[in-house]
Amino acid sequence: MTRLFGTNGIRGIVNKTITTQFVCKIAQCLSTIFPAGSTLLIGTDGRSSGPMLKMAAIAGLNSVGINVYDVGFAPTPAIQFAVTDLKVDGAVIITASHNPPEFNGIKIIAGDGVEIPREKEELIEEKYEDKSLELVSWTEVGSTTTRYIIDTYIDAILKHVDIKSIKARRFTAVVDPGNGVGGLTTPLLLSRLGFKVITVNGQLDGTFPGRFPEPTPENLAQLGSVVKAYNADFGVAHDGDADRAIFVDEQGRVVWGDQTFALVARHVLAENPGGKIVTPIASGSIIKDVVKEAGGEIIWTKVGSVIVSRKLIEVDGVLGGEENGGIFYPPMQPVRDGAMTTALIAQILAKNGSPLSHHLKSLPQYFIAKAGVPCPHDKKTKFLSVLIKRTSDLERNTLDGVKIFYTDGSVLIRPSGTEPKIRCFAEATTEAKAEKYLEYGMNIINKCLREVGGIHVDESD
Ligand code: MG
Numbered sequence: 001m002t003r004l005f006g007t008n009g010i011r012g013i014v015n016k017t018i019t020t021q022f023v024c025k026i027a028q029c030l031s032t033i034f035p036a037g038s039t040l041l042i043g044t045d046g047r048s049s050g051p052m053l054k055m056a057a058i059a060g061l062n063s064v065g066i067n068v069y070d071v072g073f074a075p076t077p078a079i080q081f082a083v084t085d086l087k088v089d090g091a092v093i094i095t096a097s098h099n100p101p102e103f104n105g106i107k108i109i110a111g112d113g114v115e116i117p118r119e120k121e122e123l124i125e126e127k128y129e130d131k132s133l134e135l136v137s138w139t140e141v142g143s144t145t146t147r148y149i150i151d152t153y154i155d156a157i158l159k160h161v162d163i164k165s166i167k168a169r170r171f172t173a174v175v176d177p178g179n180g181v182g183g184l185t186t187p188l189l190l191s192r193l194g195f196k197v198i199t200v201n202g203q204l205d206g207t208f209p210g211r212f213p214e215p216t217p218e219n220l221a222q223l224g225s226v227v228k229a230y231n232a233d234f235g236v237a238h239d240g241d242a243d244r245a246i247f248v249d250e251q252g253r254v255v256w257g258d259q260t261f262a263l264v265a266r267h268v269l270a271e272n273p274g275g276k277i278v279t280p281i282a283s284g285s286i287i288k289d290v291v292k293e294a295g296g297e298i299i300w301t302k303v304g305s306v307i308v309s310r311k312l313i314e315v316d317g318v319l320g321g322e323e324n325g326g327i328f329y330p331p332m333q334p335v336r337d338g339a340m341t342t343a344l345i346a347q348i349l350a351k352n353g354s355p356l357s358h359h360l361k362s363l364p365q366y367f368i369a370k371a372g373v374p375c376p377h378d379k380k381t382k383f384l385s386v387l388i389k390r391t392s393d394l395e396r397n398t399l400d401g402v403k404i405f406y407t408d409g410s411v412l413i414r415p416s417g418t419e420p421k422i423r424c425f426a427e428a429t430t431e432a433k434a435e436k437y438l439e440y441g442m443n444i445i446n447k448c449l450r451e452v453g454g455i456h457v458d459e460s461d
Contacts, residue, residue: 005121009107014049020056027060029127036065041091043071043079045241048206062142069147075181075242077337078153080113098214098239114309166350167194174198174235176223179205182242185339213240217254224252243336244325249356261321262290268319269294275318289364302400367431369438372421380415386448411441
């Protein structure tokens with residue numbers, strides 16, 4: 001069977017793999033999980049191909065009897081929130097998140113606002129292979145109407161922060177949505193919190209002329225300099241569909257996602273003592289240390305935002321997070337939400353009055369070292385079982401690859417999901433220690449590869 005779904009939906013290059021015919025057919029295959037008479041939302045990120053692919057999807061959905069509320073351009077978390085708010089059966093989101101402009105894709109959302117689980121993706125894939133797709137009779141063709149969802153989404157976020165205390169600070173922020181749909185929500189949200197808002201790359205433009213849609217430190221130099229030029233309290237950047245938020249402090253320095261996550265975790269645990277914090281095993285020790293110090297419980301998961309969301313629901317977690325700037329705040333919704341994250345950071349800054357850089361200084365500091373070794377895809381499973389056996393006497397976690405914990409750091413060894421490689425990430429409280437732990441990790445990898453057999457070991461990345 002052809003596997004169509006990746007970690008976050010279906011992705012590909014527009015008019016190559018992601019064609020109108022393909023999107024229409026996938027939409028028709030959704031009848032296998034959403035029967036005729038269901039109602040789904042449909043919305044897009046700001047990509048140029050969004051409206052074209054959305055119309056193809058609507059045609060497909062209506063042809064199998066599914067009714068559609070078209071919400072237009074909107075951030076992924078705004079659409080996810082609207083699913084539960086409007087009590088519809090789910091949503092189709094046309095987005096390729098942080099991928100370059102030539103890409104687009106499809107995310108399917110279940111009735112609880114979270115992306116559908118793998119079992120349901122498989123049902124869609126089966127239906128796609130199966131040639132017997134049934135269309136409904138003309139009397140049962142689905143309807144399409146439009147809905148505006150942005151204001152109710154912002155109203156909902158505002159219920160989770162103390163508007164008065166934030167307003168009193170008269171903050172200034174620079175918002176860089178990277179010409180994506182975050183520009184439709186975050187500036188508006190911050191204005192309603194009394195901020196003076198400056199935007200860069202604020203206009204919606206599917207060619208992403210300002211910067212690439214992935215908010216990496218290299219892509220945020222402009223944001224940093226605008227923050228400094230305006231003496232702003234912070235800057236915030238989103239990815240293409242605004243489910244992630246990356247901040248820069250008042251000195252224009254990029255704050256990586258695990259630091260933001262740690263700050264929010266400390267804040268949430270102060271209000272929810274003993275709460276459960278859910279995060280993938282790939283997250284840094286900074287989060288482990290902060291959660292422990294704040295008296296919370298950390299729950300590790302495999303890597304993947306849908307896995308974090310589902311685990312949060314299962315264990316009734318108070319917060320979830322990923323090192324890439326994805327923060328899940330269940331009182332709003334158990335999914336990554338860039339605007340909600342921004343409101344939480346505003347709340348943290350309003351609470352004690354010191355600048356963002358001071359908050360960051362209070363966090364544990366870790367240094368990172370990483371490397372990769374080639375390994376053919378077909379040897380990865382064997383490699384992993386040898387690795388698990390060889391590390392059995394160490395303090396380790398085998399949820400996703402092997403993570404070995406030391407008192408002042410860790411090493412994560414993980415076969416790459418997409419490339420023929422084994423990756424090794426080390427971290428420690430000093431740079432020298434991080435290099436040393438990387439060496440330990442690489443030693444283990446090389447021993448395991450030798451045991452798996454027939455692999456040329458090259459220590460370059
Ligand atoms: Mg995204």
